[in-house]
Amino acid sequence: MINAAGPEVPAIRLSRVTKRFTPMVLGLDDISLDISSGTRVVLLGKSGSGKSTLLRHVNRLHSPTSGAVLVHGTDVGTVRGRQLRDLRRGIGMVFQNFHLVGNISALENVCSGNLGALRGPRVGLWMYPSAVRRHALDLLDRVGLAERAYQRSDTLSGGQQQRVAIARALIQQPSVLLADEPVASLDPESSADVLGILTRISKEDRLTVLMSLHQIEYALGFADRIVGLREGRVVLDESALNLDAERAMQIYSAATGTTDDSLTVAAGVPQPLAAHAPARPGLAR
Template identity: 65%
Template sequence: MNHPIVDTDTLTHPAVRLERVTKDFGGGVLGLDDVTAEFRTGAITVLLGLSGSGKSTLLRHLNGLHRPTSGSVSVLGQDVASLRGRPLRTLRREIAVIFQHFNLIGPMSVLENVCTGRLGSLVGPRLSLMMYPESVRRQALEKLDRVGLADRAYQRADTLSGGQQQRVAIARALMQNPKILLADEPVASLDPVSAREVMSLIQEISSENQLTVISSLHQVQLAIDFADRIVGLRSGRIVLDQATEGLYAEEASEIYTSVSGMALAGHGGR
């Protein structure tokens, strides 16, 4: 397999930097509370925490869906909050997103779903598969082959299993040729075997393309097995920041306790 030429100077700088970021939704609700963190280029980082801990809020700051109440968010060297219009759209083409529920168009073919990953760089609507340029259709087939689904290209997307649909969503994301992949609970809807297959695929693609991956998860063991680093969030604050190298299964419960606050609750803590 031919690997891309990697700009080693780029790898010395973080792909993402948050500096004292607070997101105040009003009414005393803080989505993020004074968060400072860096995310290394080409690494896989898992955001771990309970629902409402701030994982999705953090991800939405990285492509400008949320803007910080205070602090700064830098992505690929750009201050996200300062971007509007075309510069913001240009940055978003560098940032692909996959979701828990796949967001595929069920009656549409698998191949056409993957082609939609290029809509941000095409002019005008695309009402059928054949309205996409041949080069786009060819690239979509290549991405489907990479995720192991080239033989399902002309099948309806809603006839696939959950794991297969998430692989289609990954292929669609790769159509952007992104530098960053944001994955918001990408395996929460999958059975354990499919979840491991999807995380393994993400890990392989990250390594091949020096793709920076930031993913929210609930499953501690998956985070340990597939991420380079775990960032634990609780009530909008970072309470854990740890490399996964050398971590073992017996430590998983301790990690989960640290991000869930169960230890504090068990001792009557605040």
């Protein structure tokens, strides 16, 4: 787990981060954000607005073209080797499509999340230390799946598979959890279950959660704070308590030509979003 340098140091800091994939494809455009420890932040925006790109900068799956990304005060762009592995163990990741190994049990999938802390390969559940197996069982219990521990993962429902994926991320004992559209492929009941579990665990563990979503109603119910992205820029940064669905929807409608001065960026200055920035040649997701 990453140890926070102190209460005044954000869990995540992006300082003037720009990501240009090619001269014609811009992913992020001069983004600065501070995310406090223990908060739940949701990124909203159309496909191509930069949500996934931003998430992947936090654990250095992407590196910025300019600017810096810090996790608990550590510049992720400066670490290498063991330091980078240690940093990534402190940052859990949950994906839209689960990324489980289907032909092994839920329990073994959760155990596999701890491979970075073990030496040598592990083939089969019983190759993991007993302490890891016990921890994995405890985590499956926390997500309501203890009774499914030995069931093949590909026989579970989508919502159950996502809960296994959450347990797998938690076995790393992260201080930061990234979630990229974790309920996009789930039905409403399963989506509510998954987000309820993430809310409870984030509160119990004081876990910092940075999540991308498309569903505004889920975002408002889950988040402490909403960050809206458009064309790789932050166009909204506000407490979820201060937003309603109609106003949050303007993050999307503004991109199609609707101007609305009521949306604000972090600095609190009203922005006419339809004219927020000149059109650029290409944008990454």
